[in-house]
Amino acid sequence: MKANDIHEVVRILRQEAPKWKTPAVTIVAEDKRNPFYVLVSCILSLRTKDETTGAAFRRLVKRARTPQELRRISADELARIIYPVGFYNRKAVQLRDIARDLIERFGGRTPDSIEDLLTLKGVGRKTANLVVTLGHRKPGICVDTHVHRICNRWGYVKTSAPDKTEFALRKKLPQEYWIEINDLLVTYGQNLCAPISPKCSQCRIEPYCKKIGVNKHR
Ligand code: SF4
Incomplete structure (x- = not known):
């Protein structure tokens, strides 16, 4: 070409x-324009079908709309909420660790730079770029x-x-x-x-x- x-x-x-x-992560982002939601739905979506991601995300945001609310849920309970997404036990721990880092290092906000996002547990370039582009509407x-x-x-x-x-x-x-x-x-x-x-x-x-x-x- x-x-x-x-x-x-x-x-x-x-x-x-x-x-x-439309891919599930995009639906979430278009509905909410919320970088934290994009980050969470990206993590849920890895190795998971779109339908499963969407349903798990909707169950989760009923309980946790912010890192602070997410952090208050135990890993066991979180795993039950997001089940059956792929690696639900591991993702429950990951989500709690990310919530803690967002609170402690970023004042509860989801960063808008690739470099900062890459410091969060298990976040790679694909997820970081998606949070920057869909969540913050910045180039990536x-x-x-x-x-x-x-x-x-x-x-x-x-x-x-x-x-x-x-x-x-x-x-x-x-x-x-x-x-x-x-x-x-x-x-x-x-x-x-x-x-x-x-x-x-x-x-x-x-x-x-x-x-x-x-x-x-x-
Ligand atoms: S389907 Fe993919 S490989 Fe085939 S012509 Fe279209 S873009 Fe190219």
Whole structure:
């Protein structure tokens, strides 16, 4: 894909995205615009289906809308509330530790810088970028497995890991697209540009895509 093609590609992705379900983390963020909620829902969502994440998040916020309220819940009870998200016992402990750090180090606020967010237990670049972009509406690029895979298939970047893709996109992707690229490509990756056998015959981006690494497609 040529650098300038990105404008047309994003235009097509915007048209296609409403056909499919919005990722659970995005629904939470759009409903609340609350960085703490985005952080919590990101942690719940790891290794968990969207439906399960959404339901667990709604149960949790009935009990805890702030780090202080979350910290008052025991790890055992928290695990029961968020069950059956993946690794619910571990995530319960993680959420309590994060709540403590937010209270003790950030005055109960969820930080708006990647560097500060990365100091929280178990928070990686993907979650940190999502909190910055969706929660604080500040520039950042959240690169998960879908963004990494699809940008490499296009030939827009040539990288070996999501973190490297993030830095490559920060240099190349026009900033006006930074926040929405994750939403657009997660939806596209879940529904069309799948990890195995993508549906290239139905893909309106095909004329711009080099299909790098795609051996089999439908
Ligand atoms: S043409 Fe195929 S590989 Fe390329 S973006 Fe579309 S579905 Fe993905």
